[in-house]
Amino acid sequence: xxxxxxxMLRASNxxxxxxxxxSTLVIAEHNNESLLPITSNALSVAKKIGxxxxxxxxxxKCDAVAQAVSKANGVSKVLVADNDAFKGFxxxxxxxLIIATQNEHKxxxxxxxxxxxxxxxxxxxxxxxxxSPVSDIxxxxxxDTFVRTIYAGNAIxxxxxxxxxxxxxxxxxxxxxxxxxxxxxKCEPAPAGDYKPKLIEFxxxxxxxxxxxxxTSAKVVVSGGRGMKSGDNFKLxxxxxxxxxxxxxxxxxxxxxxxxxxxxxVGQTGKIVAPDLYIAVGISGAIQHLAGMKDSKTIVxxxxxxxxxxxxxxxxxxxxxxxxxxxxxxxKL
Amino acid sequence: xxxxxVGVKRVIDYAVKIRVKSDKMGVVTDGVKHSMNPxxxxxxxxxxxxxxxxxxxxxxxxxCGPKQSQDTLRTALxxxxxxxxxxxxxxxxxxxxxxxxxxxxxxxxxxxxKADLVIVGKQAIDDDCxxxxxxxxxxxxxxxxxxxxxxxxxxxxxxxxxxxxxGLEVVKIKTPAVLSADLRLNEPxxxxxxxxxxxxxxxxxxxxxxxxxxxxxxxxxxxxxxxPPVRQAGAILPDVDSLxxxxxxSGHV
Numbered sequence: 001x002x003x004x005x006x007x008m009l010r011a012s013n014x015x016x017x018x019x020x021x022x023s024t025l026v027i028a029e030h031n032n033e034s035l036l037p038i039t040s041n042a043l044s045v046a047k048k049i050g051x052x053x054x055x056x057x058x059x060x061k062c063d064a065v066a067q068a069v070s071k072a073n074g075v076s077k078v079l080v081a082d083n084d085a086f087k088g089f090x091x092x093x094x095x096x097l098i099i100a101t102q103n104e105h106k107x108x109x110x111x112x113x114x115x116x117x118x119x120x121x122x123x124x125x126x127x128x129x130x131x132s133p134v135s136d137i138x139x140x141x142x143x144d145t146f147v148r149t150i151y152a153g154n155a156i157x158x159x160x161x162x163x164x165x166x167x168x169x170x171x172x173x174x175x176x177x178x179x180x181x182x183x184x185x186k187c188e189p190a191p192a193g194d195y196k197p198k199l200i201e202f203x204x205x206x207x208x209x210x211x212x213x214x215x216t217s218a219k220v221v222v223s224g225g226r227g228m229k230s231g232d233n234f235k236l237x238x239x240x241x242x243x244x245x246x247x248x249x250x251x252x253x254x255x256x257x258x259x260x261x262x263x264x265x266v267g268q269t270g271k272i273v274a275p276d277l278y279i280a281v282g283i284s285g286a287i288q289h290l291a292g293m294k295d296s297k298t299i300v301x302x303x304x305x306x307x308x309x310x311x312x313x314x315x316x317x318x319x320x321x322x323x324x325x326x327x328x329x330x331x332k333l
Numbered sequence: 334x335x336x337x338x339v340g341v342k343r344v345i346d347y348a349v350k351i352r353v354k355s356d357k358m359g360v361v362t363d364g365v366k367h368s369m370n371p372x373x374x375x376x377x378x379x380x381x382x383x384x385x386x387x388x389x390x391x392x393x394x395x396x397c398g399p400k401q402s403q404d405t406l407r408t409a410l411x412x413x414x415x416x417x418x419x420x421x422x423x424x425x426x427x428x429x430x431x432x433x434x435x436x437x438x439x440x441x442x443x444x445x446x447k448a449d450l451v452i453v454g455k456q457a458i459d460d461d462c463x464x465x466x467x468x469x470x471x472x473x474x475x476x477x478x479x480x481x482x483x484x485x486x487x488x489x490x491x492x493x494x495x496x497x498x499x500g501l502e503v504v505k506i507k508t509p510a511v512l513s514a515d516l517r518l519n520e521p522x523x524x525x526x527x528x529x530x531x532x533x534x535x536x537x538x539x540x541x542x543x544x545x546x547x548x549x550x551x552x553x554x555x556x557x558x559x560x561p562p563v564r565q566a567g568a569i570l571p572d573v574d575s576l577x578x579x580x581x582x583s584g585h586v
Contacts, residue, residue, distance in 0.1 A: 092476055116497040120479045123464035127471030132433040132552035135462045150460055151351045156561050160554040199507040200476035207499035263500050277585045315567040316579050328573045
């Protein structure tokens with residue numbers, strides 16, 4: 001009798017695995033006060049994969065974030081790890097927590113946004129699990145088949161992941177955000193442990209302060225390049241951006257020349273944006289820059305060089321001196 | 334005095350406009366200009382600067398790939414690395430070689446060569462993965478300073494400035510450690526002709542993944558590689574008024 005039941009149970013389990021029951025852990029990115037928008041994009045990927053969606057919120061006094069994400073549509077559980085060890089969200093502290101969580105729940109997928117946080121963290125987790133992670137996906141074809149760009153966005157690769165656990169970072173601009181409403185997930189404590197890293201210590205963060213929208217999620221982005229000639233001249237773009245409620249970005253040339261800080265760089269090695277409107281001012285349009293913005297819905301280029309490659313991707317171009325065009329545009333808007 | 338292991342990858346030169354193969358299984362690499370991955374130049378430069386400050390005693394450059402990877406190693410040697418290790422991977426195996434495999438190879442070498450620092454670029458500009466440093470750190474359980482824009486040494490403890498999304502972050506790291514170089518870390522030097530000549534005499538050891546006990550079985554199947562969608566050619570507008578008109582028409586302003 002027991003044996004029969006046991007066999008049936010095993011049979012149904014086997015059936016379960018044939019039905020490819022997926023369960024996904026999404027690592028929330030937040031600043032202890034609010035959830036960062038990229039997590040909502042990652043949640044949409046989790047829902048696309050199907051099955052249960054669990055969110056892990058680790059931080060210091062991160063209860064409000066856990067409460068907020070528990071209301072997200074489609075989330076079935078929120079695991080909360082509140083511990084001083086997670087100060088600065090170091091991968092060295094978070095990885096053992098994620099591994100402990102994985103050992104307990106046996107997720108088929110572990111996801112996070114492809115931000116500096118997600119990129120630093122997920123490969124370390126994947127190494128611990130001995131699986132090959134998939135970076136910065138732009139599409140999901142099946143629970144084991146993902147689409148991503150290679151060669152600075154100049155080729156699109158579809159790959160099938162043969163590992164048991166899929167560790168995947170998500171390009172935020174490629175997926176809609178899941179609204180933080182309509183759900184009612186339970187918050188539970190994540191597995192406890194000594195997560196304090198011994199060999200690395202978080203000292204400080206120096207974040208650029210700005211009232212403008214965040215670059216990667218802004219609806220409109222105004223970017224400047226070498227043609228701006230100086231950091232002072234970027235004021236022209238800030239004024240235009242304020243009128244459009246836009247974020248300000250920059251090309252590598254503008255960052256290298258010291259016009260603006262590094263975190264404004266749009267491109268293969270900077271941020272990837274896909275706003276409704278991208279206005280490129282004094283940017284020639286090198287391959288590496290295009291990688292970061294060519295999925296924008298509408299691209300406007302203002303450049304005095306008619307041969308600039310940016311005009312090959314621009315929907316609207318003006319061949320003229322930016323120092324005349326930008327003030328005029330600002331005034332007339 | 335520390336020993337530094339630096340990973341260098343041979344990639345299609347950053348200025349080349351790549352072409353997708355007609356069978357849609359990869360990009361055309363034959364007859365295409367290759368160079369050292371730009372981030373790896375920065376990694377090797379940083380190791381050399383550490384050596385010049387007498388913080389590092391020996392620099393070992395490592396490259397995984399087919400035989401042409403030796404050219405990349407020679408470049409690293411010409412810049413100032415002391416010796417090279419070429420991990421021979423056949424062309425066919427190289428297609429599905431992943432950062433996980435490379436990380437296992439570098440982790441094993443770091444232990445074998447008694448390295449205190451492993452320095453790599455933050456990402457290779459071909460696969461754009463941005464994984465190797467993080468995975469080496471995971472395998473070795475070493476702390477990892479990713480996306481470094483400044484590395485300062487205070488008696489074996491490193492103060493590392495990292496480029497993060499909103500700005501900069503500072504962490505303090507005890508060695509042995511893994512570091513990944515961001516663009517802003519330094520300005521790599523050019524190899525001079527005499528140094529290129531000297532580099533020809535520096536040793537390059539050939540090793541296979543098997544020698545190191547690393548299994549390079551493919552973890553992925555590449556199903557296709559395609560051209561990205563082409564954007565429709567746009568219009569050059571005569572003045573600001575017509576631009577505003579167009580933007581209003583499409584509801585952007």
